[in-house]
Amino acid sequence: MGKRRSPLLTGLLIVITAGGWIGGECLLARAQADARPAPPAPAVRNTGQRSGEEVFMQNCSRCHKPPMTISPRITGTVVMHMRVRAKLSRHDEQALLRYLAP
Amino acid sequence: MKIWLLAGCLLFCTLRLTAQDADTESTHAGHVPVISGGAGYVESINGGTPTLLPAIDPVLLVPLGSHVLGEARGEFVGVFNRRNGNGDYTGQVFSSLDYAQIDWLANTHVMAVGGKYILPFGLVSERLDPIWINNFQNLPLVYAIGLQTTGFGVGGQLRGVATQNDKFSVQYSAYYSAHSNAYQFTAARTTGFDTSIYFPVQHVEVGTSYQRFLDDPKHVNNTAVYLSWQPPPVPLDIKAEYDHGHYGQGYWIEAAYMLSQVPVANSFFRNVQVVGRMQQAFPDNGGGHGVPGVKTERPGIALNYYLRNNWRIISSYERNFTASKDTNLWNVGFTYRFTWPLWPGRKQ
Numbered sequence: 001m002g003k004r005r006s007p008l009l010t011g012l013l014i015v016i017t018a019g020g021w022i023g024g025e026c027l028l029a030r031a032q033a034d035a036r037p038a039p040p041a042p043a044v045r046n047t048g049q050r051s052g053e054e055v056f057m058q059n060c061s062r063c064h065k066p067p068m069t070i071s072p073r074i075t076g077t078v079v080m081h082m083r084v085r086a087k088l089s090r091h092d093e094q095a096l097l098r099y100l101a102p
Numbered sequence: 103m104k105i106w107l108l109a110g111c112l113l114f115c116t117l118r119l120t121a122q123d124a125d126t127e128s129t130h131a132g133h134v135p136v137i138s139g140g141a142g143y144v145e146s147i148n149g150g151t152p153t154l155l156p157a158i159d160p161v162l163l164v165p166l167g168s169h170v171l172g173e174a175r176g177e178f179v180g181v182f183n184r185r186n187g188n189g190d191y192t193g194q195v196f197s198s199l200d201y202a203q204i205d206w207l208a209n210t211h212v213m214a215v216g217g218k219y220i221l222p223f224g225l226v227s228e229r230l231d232p233i234w235i236n237n238f239q240n241l242p243l244v245y246a247i248g249l250q251t252t253g254f255g256v257g258g259q260l261r262g263v264a265t266q267n268d269k270f271s272v273q274y275s276a277y278y279s280a281h282s283n284a285y286q287f288t289a290a291r292t293t294g295f296d297t298s299i300y301f302p303v304q305h306v307e308v309g310t311s312y313q314r315f316l317d318d319p320k321h322v323n324n325t326a327v328y329l330s331w332q333p334p335p336v337p338l339d340i341k342a343e344y345d346h347g348h349y350g351q352g353y354w355i356e357a358a359y360m361l362s363q364v365p366v367a368n369s370f371f372r373n374v375q376v377v378g379r380m381q382q383a384f385p386d387n388g389g390g391h392g393v394p395g396v397k398t399e400r401p402g403i404a405l406n407y408y409l410r411n412n413w414r415i416i417s418s419y420e421r422n423f424t425a426s427k428d429t430n431l432w433n434v435g436f437t438y439r440f441t442w443p444l445w446p447g448r449k450q
Contacts, residue, residue: 050268050302058302061332061339063229067441068411074443076131077163078138080171080207085228087273089210089263094129101131 052099055092062086072101133165135444139175140234144416144435149427154182154191155435157233159200174202199286201254210266215259215277218287222261222275222296223248223311224326224343234439237358237375237404238418240431243383244352246392247345248294248313248324255279256289264297272299281317291316294324305332315348322348337362350393352383377404377418399423402431412439 050058060066063086070078075097083093139160146153157179164172177200182193203217220228227249230236246253261275274297281291293316298309311326324347331340337360344353356379362372379402389395402420409415413436420431 054302058305062300062305062307062330064235065408065411070441071132071443072130073132073134073446074136074441076129076133076168077136077165077171078441079131080133080165080168080205081136081138081161081163081173083207084171084173084205084213084215084261087213087261087263087275089266089271090207091210091266097129097131101129 050092050095052095052097055088055095056099059086059088059092070100075101132443133168134446135165136163136441137161137444138163138439138441140232140437140439142233142239142416142435142437144239144433146239147430147432149422149429149431151187152184154180154193155239156180156182159233169207171205171207172203173205175200209262211262211264212260213262215261216257218254218256218289219259219277221249221253221255221279221292221294221313222259222277223294223313223324224296224345225309225328225330225341226343227253230341234412234414234437237356237377237406238379238402238420239416239433239435240402240418240420242343242352242354243381243394243398243400244343244345244347244350244354247347247350247352248311248326250292250315250324250391251290251317252288254289255292256282256284256287269303270299270301273297298328305334307331319348324348347386347393349387349391350383350385350389352381352393354379354381373408375404375406375408377406378402379404379420394424396424396426400431413437 056066060082079093079096079100082088082096088096137160139158141158142156144155144157146155157177159175159177161173161175166172176197178195178197180193180195182191184190185192199218201218201220203215203219206214208214220231222228224247226242226245231241233239255277257277257279259275259277262273264272264274266272274295276293276295278293279289279291282289292313294311294313296309296311298307300307307328307330309328309330311324311328313324315322315324324345326343326345328343329341332338333340339358340356342353342355345351356377358375358377360372361374361376362368364371381400383394383398385393385395385397400420400422402418404416404418406417407415415436416433417435418431418433422429422431
């Protein structure tokens with residue numbers, strides 16, 4: 001269990017959080033202005049290489065509700081994170097990148 | 103304070119490098135630092151005692167190119183109870199560093215992780231634990247099995263995809279954690295692995311986890327087997343897990359159904375999720391260490407509503423049955439998932 005925090009520290013935490021929230025939403029709004037809808041998945045499937053849409057729909061929903069949009073600016077970082085967490089292959093990572101940020 | 107300054111300098115130094123670094127394989131994916139995570143506010147009533155639980159769990163992601171990722175998650179949670187049972191709410195805010203790790207994404211088969219990481223055991227610890235993912239805010243009764251002593255390891259881990267084709271993929275992780283008493287890096291000496299096979303067409307995953315605890319009590323084994331299934335034509339998510347350890351054993355099974363197939367008022371019902379969960383825990387060797395000390399049964403139901411993709415109102419009711427006393431557990435609140443770039447990045 002942690003230490004009791006002073007009201008000043010708690011207030012500072014709230015201010016920093018609110019600042020991050022507002023600032024983050026502004027950055028997100030800028031980033032999402034560039035976001036584009038995901039393209040249709042290619043019809044052809046290669047052996048061992050699922051399409052980006054398939055990878056997206058099959059893997060994200062194993063744990064959580066898939067996000068509706070991801071800004072291309074952060075797609076690379078988010079997909080790296082999910083590749084580690086969900087143990088995705090390099091092929092799946094590339095398929096996701098092509099699908100989400102072509 | 104010095105650690106935060108050092109972390110800030112490191113972040114600043116990597117910003118320009120990473121902001122200009124995009125994946126080289128003909129996509130527009132950006133690799134800028136990101137702060138993600140979840141926040142929530144839950145009122146929990148356990149046996150008639152209300153507790154307010156606001157929480158923020160930010161995850162910092164700092165890519166160094168497209169093959170190395172630094173990631174860390176902090177936790178800030180408040181615990182507020184009524185003074186003397188019926189007075190004002192008073193309490194504390196607790197903060198902790200959940201994990202701080204460097205990932206090297208070498209290739210499909212090997213990803214190396216170093217630092218403080220989440221122990222990969224069962225379905226919950228790595229995947230379902232975040233506040234914005236969990237359908238029930240109360241963790242399973244046997245959650246602590248395989249996660250002693252803190253749920254985190256300090257050391258190294260290998261993970262990746264052993265093999266993959268159109269029909270199935272086999273994934274693994276294996277780790278060794280050293281004993282550590284360092285501030286925010288407390289961990290026990292343990293080793294273990296987790297492996298699962300996933301059938302993408304059927305949306306079925308079956309897995310198992312093993313941990314050998316090398317601190318006192320020495321050479322204790324913990325095991326888990328789990329199942330995850332999302333039958334493709336139905337918005338249903340079924341998960342189940344059985345855990346066995348030195349201090350007890352138990353299981354939980356959960357089914358979550360989105361009401362998107364309701365023909366009337368579909369714009370409303372498609373955002374409604376109904377969840378049922380049943381779990382039992384049986385103590386061994388006196389129980390404790392995160393496992394209930396007496397035989398416990400806990401059926402429950404949850405009703406969640408997605409305001410947006412990343413906002414949801416949550417509610418749940420569970421009934422806790424033990425030989426000595428039965429209690430009700432209520433949770434009401436909301437959760438929010440955020441993903442914000444920390445750097446504008448290049449124009450697309």
